[in-house]
Amino acid sequence: MTKDRKWRNRNTMAKNTFFNRELSWIEFNNRVLYEACRSELPLLERIQFLSIVTSNFNEFFQVRVASIKRAQKTDPHKKDISGYTPTQLLKQISIRAHEVVNKKNECLEKEIFPLLEKEGFTYIRPDQFSAEQKNFCQRQFAQNYLPLLTPLRTDTSFFPLINNLLYHAAFLLKPMQDINPVNKEFFVKEGKAAIAVVQIPTGVSRLIWLPGNEKNKQFTLLDDLILEFGTALFPGFEVKESMLFNVIRDADFAVDEDAGSNFIEAMEEVLVKRQSSFAVRLNCNNSSSELKKFIMQNLNLGQDDVYECDNLIDPGVLLEIGKSEETSRLKFESWEHFASKSLPEEEPYWDVLKQHDVLLHVPYESYNPVVKFISDAADDPDVISIKMTLYRTGSDSPIINALKKAAQNGKQVTVLVELKARFDEERNIVWANELEKAGAIVIQGIVNLKVHAKVLMIIRKEDTSIKRYVHLSTGNYNPKTARLYSDMSLFTSNQLIANDVTTFFNIVTGYSALQPMKILSMAPVNLKTNILAMIQREIRFSSPENPGMIIAKMNSLTHEEVINALYDASRAGVKVLLNIRGICMLIPGVKGMSENIQVISIVDRYLEHERIFYFKNSGQSEIYLSSADWMDRNLDRRIELMFPVLEPDIFAEIKETLDTYINSNMNAHQLRSDGQWIARKPITSQEPKRAQEILYRKYKKIAEKKSAPKIQFKIRRRG
Structure with missing residues (x-):
């Protein structure tokens, strides 16, 4: 297993009483990456976790980083509640995001690919092609892929649209000696090399199986073929350098809420704008500094916005390997989705x-x-x-x-x-x-x-x-x-x-x-007010002899008023147990502020999504379920509902589930006051407790009991 010290946070140290939202989000993805780097997990599941990190970062930059860049221009000196100005925060995001992304790329190159080869799936790069494989790829490229490609020229007056998230290849071209391309002066300005951009097709598989050993299936990527044989796109030119890249653009658009009957048209306009909005991040391989510099200049990106690696590979592409039945050994044990224990399968409810x-x-x-x-x-x-x-x-x-x-x-x-x-x-x-x-x-x-x-x-x-x-x-x-x-x-x-x-x-x-x-409680009407009132009720009822208790499970915790109320509860002796999957701006374990608050996060095969809130209420306990996290957007800017659990047996079941999560010592991290998330591990004398597995075994046992044939006894009677 990867050593814990590699997974400790150095950048979310709070400047006051709150961790920063964006940096806390990065740490959540670091916990997902922790799962990807666990050697004991099945190989394809590790690739799945890498893919999740990649897609999560794409959305993060499209929405959160884009909004901070906008704030950097409109209100550059305003500090958020964690004490950062937009410029300071962008710098911290760049530092920590680069660390996590580099760790992800290192895991893919140094661990995943060697293990795939060991399991009989080898990634072959063009410089490793056998003669047979090179001929095969060249034919495939000419017959099946070349017609799909559209090379786009660039010069000082024209730079093509680089669509959001899509992969592209860039080529630095040089005219061949003694060959004069038609309209050479139109394509190449005197003394300058030509640069062309080609979008990688999206309608075909990017994973290409190669001819070779049947026992060891070999594959390459469409990206590699385009870089290797892309010269065919530019007759009369030779490829001096090439580079694979993609661009992440701003997607944090607000639709015109006053559009009335034209609201759908206004929303469709937003979708179009996402493809050409300002760029916030460049991902590329490190094969050409000249091409990288050219794209950075045309997209107005700085060095902090660029994420380089040896090989730019989307881990999600590799999941295609798992489509064959023979790879079931490389996945989690199959878990069934059991029939409801309380509802009939045939009759209406x-x-x-x-x-x-x-x-x-x-x-x-x-x-x-x-x-x-x-x-x-x-x-x-x-x-x-x-x-x-x-x-x-x-x-x-x-x-x-x-x-x-x-x-x-x-x-x-x-x-x-x-x-x-x-x-x-x-x-x-x-x-x-x-x-x-x-x-x-x-x-x-x-x-x-x-x-x-x-x-x-x-x-x-x-x-x-x-x-x-x-x-x-x-x-x-x-x-x-x-x-x-x-x-x-x-x-x-x-x-x-x-x-x-x-x-x-x-x-x-x-x-x-x-x-x-x-x-019911409804946001933004009274849901927040009711949550705050229930926290205050715990404070009133709490005493050294009978301390209050709050247990809350949610995706994210960012609301300033709610966090301050939880700090007040901690000071009053209320025990606060929080299970937060993602962002947590609350700082636990600080003497005089939050020493009675504990925060854990669970990352496992299922994405934890329930919102469950328990309040001890001096022995008259209450449990609520909700669509809302304790975030500003959920409590103040969305229509949300929170509903109570009224029936005793359901109440007991949910409380047992909450306790299972809180006591989990596997696939769980605990947040410290210095911002570090530390992986929980079973104590020597303690049984390993993996929450999701405990829950699965519980529902499996219920299903087996429900489906077991009823035993009937035959009774002898005197005639």
Whole structure:
């Protein structure tokens, strides 16, 4: 295993009472990278973690770094709550991001590729081609790839658009001696070499299998072929130098909220702008300093914005190796998604939900009940109406299909589709159009607020009245991510909850004055206020003999008011246990401020996504589930919901799950007051506790018990 000292943070030391948000985010990805560098993990899973780090950094630079660069121009002297000006913060981000990215590249080159070769998959670079392989690649390039390529010239008056995130090859060209290209003076200015740029095609696989030993499968990359045989693109020129690169651009655009009926057009304009916005980062291999300098100048990037490596390879491309059955040994043990322990597999859920609430915990339990819940409603002649919110739902969604079917069956279907869900805008626009064509009522979000709440209500005619069935969730209505993200959701017919959900939909779909809710909390109305009030309640009830306790699990913690309230709770003796997957701006373990606060983070095969909040409340404990993290955007600038867990058996199950997470000593890191995240390890006398594995074994045992044949005893009787 990689030594812990390599994974300790040197750059998120707070300048006051808060860690910096952006630097804390980088440390989260350092924890993901820690998993990629664990030698005991299956090889393809390590590659998957490397791929996650790569995509996470892409989004980070598109959104967070871009916004800081903008602030650097508009308000350069303003400090954030951690004490950094934009310029100071950009410098710290560059230092730490370079360290993490370099570590990622080193892991790929020095560990992953040698291990792949050991497992029978060898990456062959062009300078290692055999004669047979070179001939094969040259034919492949000429027949299948050359027609796809479009070389673009550059000069002082023209620099081509380098699309966001896409890989490109750059070529430094020199006219061949004794050969005069047609219109030479048009292409090459006197005394200067020509530079051309070629986009790597996106519609074909970038991994190319080579002829060779059957026992050791060899492959190369399309990027390599283009660099190696790219000379064919430029008759009359020789390639003096070449370089592979991609550019990350600003994607932090705000749509015109006042666009009215033209809102979709305004959103589509935002999507177009992302491809040509200002550049924030250049990734390249280090094969040509002249080409790098040329691209930097044309994109207005400084040295801190450039990330070089020996070989620019997207680890995600290597995941194609895992498509063959023979590579199952290189993956995690297969984990089943078990049927719900409380819901019938065939019959509709109406009768069950009249009797009690049902908790669904994915991905340990299958997400099928959510899809079935909507599908049954679409087919049920007694269902009158379906109302729900959609933030992210994925491609080819069975939920969208069920909603369309319901509308076509004459039911009133109302869907609030959040078009501003970043990087899913295009897909959501398509869903909105399809639902409208099917006859559904589609609400295109709310002006100046993102609707991030996850809620579904089905209204059914039963006897002489109507009955409302509700589903509330911590995660999106996305069956695909539900196989990878850990989330909890609640099915209920509780009348108080149904009343509040009815009020919620009236507020977000029409003209309705804000009305008080009895059970639910809604951001930005009263969710933050209620959280702060419950923290203050713990402070009031806490005593040395009976200290208060708060346990909270979420993705990120950044809200200044909430953090200060938790500091106050710690000073009052309240024990605060936090399970924060990603960003944490709170500083734990500081005497006189936060010595009673503990922060851990779990990174494992599933992405931890639940938001669970426990308050001891002097023995009258309460647990809440929510769509909201304790962040400024969630509590102040989004429509979110928090809902209580009312039934004792579900309460006990969630509390047990929270305790499992807090006590985990594997795949877990603990945050220290100096900003270092230290990997937890089992004490010699302590049993290893890996939270996700414990939960999986628990649900497996429940499923086995449920499916076990019932034993019947034959009783002898006298005739």
